[in-house]
Amino acid sequence: MQETTWNGEPLKNGDPPRGYLEAKGFWAWAYTLDHKRIGVMYLYTTLFFFLAGGVFALLIRIKLMFPGQHIFTNQTYNVLFTMHGALMIFLFVIPAIPSGLGNFFIPLQIGARDVAFPRINLMSYWVFVAGIVVILFSLVRPMDTGWTFYTPYSARTAADVTTLSFGIFLIGMSSILTGLNFLVTIHKLRAPGMTWHRMPLFIWSMYATSIIQVLATPVVGITFLLLAMERVLGVGFFDPAKGGDPILFQHFFWFYSHPVVYVMILPAMGIISEIVPAFSRKPIFGYKAIAYSSMAIAVFGFFVWGHHMFVTGMSGTAAILFSLLTYSVAIPTAIKVFNWIATMYRGSITFESPMLYALTFIFLFVIGGLTGMYLGALGADIHVHDTYFIVAHFHYTMVGGTVMGLLAGLHYWFPKMTGRMLSEKMGRPAWLLIFIGFNVTFFTQFILGFEGMPRRYAEYPAQYQALNILSTVGSWILATGILIMFANFVRGLFRGALAPPNPWKALSLEWETGSPPATENFEEIPTVTDWPYGYAGRQT
Amino acid sequence: MKEHDSGTRTYIVVWGALVMLTVVTVAVSYVHLGMMNVFVALLIASAKASLVALFFMHLRYENRLVWGFALAPLFFLVLIVVGTLSDTLFR
Amino acid sequence: MSGQSTHHGPGAAGHEAHMDPATAREAATLGIWTFLATEVLLFGGLFTSYIIYRIKYPQIFYEGHLKLDHVLGAINTVVLIGSSLTVALGIAAIRKGKVGLLRLYLFLTLLLAGTFLGIKYVEYTEKFSHGLYPDTDIFFSLYFMLTGLHGLHVLAGMVLLGAVLFLAGRGRYSESYHTPVEISGLYWHFVDLVWIYLFPLLYLLG
Numbered sequence: 001m002q003e004t005t006w007n008g009e010p011l012k013n014g015d016p017p018r019g020y021l022e023a024k025g026f027w028a029w030a031y032t033l034d035h036k037r038i039g040v041m042y043l044y045t046t047l048f049f050f051l052a053g054g055v056f057a058l059l060i061r062i063k064l065m066f067p068g069q070h071i072f073t074n075q076t077y078n079v080l081f082t083m084h085g086a087l088m089i090f091l092f093v094i095p096a097i098p099s100g101l102g103n104f105f106i107p108l109q110i111g112a113r114d115v116a117f118p119r120i121n122l123m124s125y126w127v128f129v130a131g132i133v134v135i136l137f138s139l140v141r142p143m144d145t146g147w148t149f150y151t152p153y154s155a156r157t158a159a160d161v162t163t164l165s166f167g168i169f170l171i172g173m174s175s176i177l178t179g180l181n182f183l184v185t186i187h188k189l190r191a192p193g194m195t196w197h198r199m200p201l202f203i204w205s206m207y208a209t210s211i212i213q214v215l216a217t218p219v220v221g222i223t224f225l226l227l228a229m230e231r232v233l234g235v236g237f238f239d240p241a242k243g244g245d246p247i248l249f250q251h252f253f254w255f256y257s258h259p260v261v262y263v264m265i266l267p268a269m270g271i272i273s274e275i276v277p278a279f280s281r282k283p284i285f286g287y288k289a290i291a292y293s294s295m296a297i298a299v300f301g302f303f304v305w306g307h308h309m310f311v312t313g314m315s316g317t318a319a320i321l322f323s324l325l326t327y328s329v330a331i332p333t334a335i336k337v338f339n340w341i342a343t344m345y346r347g348s349i350t351f352e353s354p355m356l357y358a359l360t361f362i363f364l365f366v367i368g369g370l371t372g373m374y375l376g377a378l379g380a381d382i383h384v385h386d387t388y389f390i391v392a393h394f395h396y397t398m399v400g401g402t403v404m405g406l407l408a409g410l411h412y413w414f415p416k417m418t419g420r421m422l423s424e425k426m427g428r429p430a431w432l433l434i435f436i437g438f439n440v441t442f443f444t445q446f447i448l449g450f451e452g453m454p455r456r457y458a459e460y461p462a463q464y465q466a467l468n469i470l471s472t473v474g475s476w477i478l479a480t481g482i483l484i485m486f487a488n489f490v491r492g493l494f495r496g497a498l499a500p501p502n503p504w505k506a507l508s509l510e511w512e513t514g515s516p517p518a519t520e521n522f523e524e525i526p527t528v529t530d531w532p533y534g535y536a537g538r539q540t
Numbered sequence: 541m542k543e544h545d546s547g548t549r550t551y552i553v554v555w556g557a558l559v560m561l562t563v564v565t566v567a568v569s570y571v572h573l574g575m576m577n578v579f580v581a582l583l584i585a586s587a588k589a590s591l592v593a594l595f596f597m598h599l600r601y602e603n604r605l606v607w608g609f610a611l612a613p614l615f616f617l618v619l620i621v622v623g624t625l626s627d628t629l630f631r
Numbered sequence: 632m633s634g635q636s637t638h639h640g641p642g643a644a645g646h647e648a649h650m651d652p653a654t655a656r657e658a659a660t661l662g663i664w665t666f667l668a669t670e671v672l673l674f675g676g677l678f679t680s681y682i683i684y685r686i687k688y689p690q691i692f693y694e695g696h697l698k699l700d701h702v703l704g705a706i707n708t709v710v711l712i713g714s715s716l717t718v719a720l721g722i723a724a725i726r727k728g729k730v731g732l733l734r735l736y737l738f739l740t741l742l743l744a745g746t747f748l749g750i751k752y753v754e755y756t757e758k759f760s761h762g763l764y765p766d767t768d769i770f771f772s773l774y775f776m777l778t779g780l781h782g783l784h785v786l787a788g789m790v791l792l793g794a795v796l797f798l799a800g801r802g803r804y805s806e807s808y809h810t811p812v813e814i815s816g817l818y819w820h821f822v823d824l825v826w827i828y829l830f831p832l833l834y835l836l837g
Contacts (some may be wrong), residue, residue, distance in 0.1 A: 113649040116658045180665045187605065188658045189650070215616050218669040222676035226776070234766030235776060237680055243688060249622045252676055302619060305628065315630035318623075336777045548723055555716040562708050562830075566701065569835035581831040588827045596719045598818045602660070609664040613671035620672075621679050628683050 016419055016498050019516035033118035034519055035167045039104030046100055049091035053186045056084035058479055061472040067462045077458035078144040085147030086282045090171050093398025094260060095403050097267035099178050102206050102408050102416060106182055108510035109200045111191025111526050116184040124177035138163035141425030146456060151238035151249040155230045165224035179213030182206055193528035200508045200532050204291040205270025208298035212259045220256035247312050254305035262301040263362050264398060266294055268405020269336055272358050275412050277533050278506040279355035280347025284533040286339035294330030300328045307376050311385045319378055326376035333369055338363060353427035357408035360435055368393060389449025395442045415503045419516040420496030422488050430484040437478030444471040508532035554595045561588050656810050663814045667821050674825055677777050681832060684769045693837045695770030700754060703744055704834035707750050712741035715823040718816045728806030730799055737796040744789045774833055782831060784822045791815045
């Protein structure tokens, strides 16, 4: 990229145009109603907790190099793995793509000036921050329950579950407000001519995501409220001594927490559906199938929560029912994978960083998804339940899936958000280390789990040590890759080459405005006449 | 279609019906019908709820989209009840 | 709440009137119905618990409901239904541009809402004096959680309608613009709806 022109016009005194980033200072951000700025604030916040959660993970892995109690106490270990799970899930994986990239790109992709309710959008961010503050307060007596907060232990532990419940309630409220905003925005603010079947697939996936956020999150809200009230007022919903049922907590918890894994994965799938055609220079294959499968995943996702509870002593009826229903989710998921592959078939594929991460997503997510099928099968699940097989499985879906999708999106949209390009020279080695590190860390855990190493415990039988050391070494490779990637981000922010409006020659609307976009997004609201995947394909 | 005017009289008639139904549901509770008591009480409550939604909340004049948003949560409410019962009833 | 934010939105350029008034009104309506959907599922967790424990412990529920005062419950039902009427009439008034009438009806609504909470307070005091607390048994856990959460919603509704009343006094609403009135009204009706189910489930069914 040559730094002397921008948007076809010569640059005056070398200053790049700053678009929506023009206004500076704390209040220009804290009070902003601009969806782009709110999205950026969400990204900074969630990425911070990605790093924090990552540090916890590294500490856990270092401890697990040794079978017995080592380095820190078992209680400290319990706190660390709880914090790793809770921070990663609630403060990073769930909000990062929807609230961060979604906020930034939904209005841009549908040709709107902002979301439907800009003030509610800002409120959602500050409620999120308030939730974080409350959660930090609960660290005075830190959590040792695991991120699932199962009763009856969570109702009794000395840890400050009450404060934490309130914090998660706030985080949930923020999530609801964001989902509500997106639903209305997508319904009401599409540019003239943008019919449902001309929407980018990222929008379809965000629509499906928002449905889950709006309908599932209130249930976890009431669940944590009841948990807190159990500790404060002594209500007995989950307390067997008062006639309550601890398993009911798990029903409620998973009625939210299973659908919410699709809040994590659907937006990532949306990003992949944008990147794969753009870097294959081919129209997306099976547009409607991908779009509708997003909706199907959102709805089917509500029917399968019981598969987290096969070993709780739930009724055989429920177990068989939930096991059967679980398979239904595999169908729309497979549809997506096949369509991405068909899109790439005979395409002119180029391998810039966004595409590398997108391909990694497909590869890792297929492993995560297929092992999910083992776990959905009642018999197999009972064998590997509560072993490292599960840990490996959900890291393949959440890191291999969501995080790879997020990284793909960050690399893809970085030029649009910041007006600067990332370095491919740094990007590719970072990707390679992340890819290798991730697989070394977590594939070993499939084996460990299958051999019977139980999860969650601080100590384990010495026979598993060799593979645990391998897994820990993998986590260091992974961490190195992530550090280089962040170094690339920082370098890109300050020193990156200036980005043209459309560096990837992609066709959706966000690329038709400047990089970075102006505050009002578009000088004039565009009129849409076609879908955004009409890539000609470089004829061979 | 939002500005459709349901006149003051309609509102007062609906209100009258709601009060009547409240009286009926209290009265019925004194009659022992076994399981039918639950059924009747829920039926009356749902009738009242429908009146409120259709007239006071103007659902009658809303388009299909709003209807969809209004009814969708009920489906998911049934889902969580049925799914949980599939465990607790047969445990 | 959804409504207020769509309109008079000063701030960064590009945010004033990024929707035309008709779209803004439709968006607000859709927004509040979405919000009410989340409320249904918030109460949904409690309703699910109610169903499960009622099936499991019919005796506790029978004895529990005898200890509630269903006369006060019935009065409160009528009070809340009345407040729904006054809100509906208030909206009908502002649709014709009658701000004074709107304020009267909103005032009446707040009065009725206050009455509702007053009666609730009497009931709670009564229960406490008989040693009935949220931790007494499953029935009273449910009773206090359901009515307590509902009571919080009544309180929130009062704050919302109070704000609308205040802004109406400052001449904010007219025949052509009154979305926040409609939105708060919808919220208030929802609070009424929940009570319509709570009353028979807790007070009447034995």
